[in-house]
Amino acid sequence: MFDHLGFGVTDFARSTAFYDQALAPLGIKRLFTVPPEHSGGVDATGYGVERPQFWISGGGDTSGRLHVCFQARTRAMVDAFYAAAIAAGGRDNGAPGLRPHYHEHYYGGFVLDPDGFNIEAVCHAPV
16 A cells, blocks of 8 residues: 655664564565665655655654564564564554454554654454
């Protein structure tokens, strides 16, 4: 449905350290950092599996409620994402578990990133 998305963070170095660690269990890594001369001097980097689809940039101009959910192939990957995100300084926003009010197999884990944005990993598989 979307090709990529991005938002601003208040502390680029702190956020890249968080996302480097939190997304690794999902097989997502930092794939591209935009040279400053191509971004108007703003720090920007993209994460993905095969190509960058999730972008963050310095400047901290994103405000309000933001929720981003990453797909996990297994429930164990959701658990690993959650543990890595907490270890990287994320704050609990819903421990991994079934959320049957969404659907019977919805298994998600939620953390707040360094800017307080709601970041989730979800597995829709039955087991």
